[in-house]
Amino acid sequence: MKKKAFVVLLIACLFTISTSHVWAWGVWAHNHINKGAVLALPKEMGMFFYNHSDFITEESTVPDIRKYTMGDKTEGRKHYINLEQFNYTSRTMMPKNLHDTEIKYGKDSLDKWGILPWVIQDMMAKLTDAFRNKKKTEILLIAADLGHYIADAHMPLHTTVNHDGKLTGQPGMHAFWESQLPELFGKNYNLYTGDAIYLKDVEQTTWNMIDSSFYLVRPLLYTESKMRKDNPEDKQYVMDANGKPAKNKYGQPIHAFEYAHVYHELLNGMVEKQMRTAIKLTADYWYTAWVNAGKPDLTDMDPDYTTERNKPFYKQDMKTWQKGKVKGCKSDKEF
Ligand SMILES: [Zn+2]
Secondary structure, three states: OOHHHHHHHHHHOOOOOOOOOOOOOOHHHHHHHHHHHHHOOOHHHHHHHHHOHHHHHHHOOHHHHHHHOOOOOOOHHHHOOOHHHHOOOOHHHOOOOHHHHHHHHOHHHHHHHOOHHHHHHHHHHHHHHHHHOOOHHHHHHHHHHHHHHHHHHOOHHHHOOOOOOHHHOOOOHHHHHHHHHHHHHHHHOOOOOOOOOOOOOHHHHHHHHHHHHHHHHHHHHHHHHHHHHHOOHHHHEOEOOOOOEOEOOOOOEOEOHHHHHHHHHHOOOHHHHHHHHHHHHHHHHHHHHHHHOOOOOOHHHOOHHHHHHHHHHHHHHHHHHHOOOOOOOOOOOOO
């Protein structure tokens, strides 16, 4: 589809689409992104975060649990931004904070259009405060949540109204890209990022990640739409006993392995790169919050025996991490 026609189709459908979003990155990816970010921290922070890496890894999916399982109505809009609905052209047109955004666009609109970039910046301020006040539980909880939202911002379909491919005749794309592909091929990814760095401009970085993700929407969808035309349904999906596409426990269609493999190859490392960048930026945001809080000493927040017990495991995980692998996530399979 030509770019202009594609955009026109999206705009035309703005007011007719459902605003319900399917799963953010799958459990496998969220777990690995938060755990990877722990390993990417410099040593002044790394041991403290490693002491709590099980919590940070598990907590990586809690924002989705708040949204889906616990039915928290305030949660949904935090996970995405439908840029087309803002008539978005560049970040300079966007208000600085959520308060100003609500004044400009109205709460009802934002409940449908999403507020992800402002949530990331808001969480960043809260994390900085938690570090400044050395509130251990708040640091861990907010850091883990922030990792979730940064990960969501790296899922291209979290930046568009066409979040599940329905507007282009590709339903099920969301879970296919973010859950089934990483579950099938993620073990071969190289996720190593090097150490976290200080971010001079968090607002700019946040909008850059949104822009980069949005830029990938078209290749992500277009690549699959071409494949779809060349493959009958029974080549696209695993078929059930009734000759219909089989579904996973969340009602998402299960794509055939060979189809998934070819699509993954054609994406040329897109999923891997987005996961790696999500890990890197999660670590960068945590590190930047800690620096901005005045680099508080974190070593006295845990009992010595906890740190001593975990040290050899941290060393082992760091060795594996330097080879690009994130160990120790036991994630529930979705596909
Ligand atoms: Zn999410």
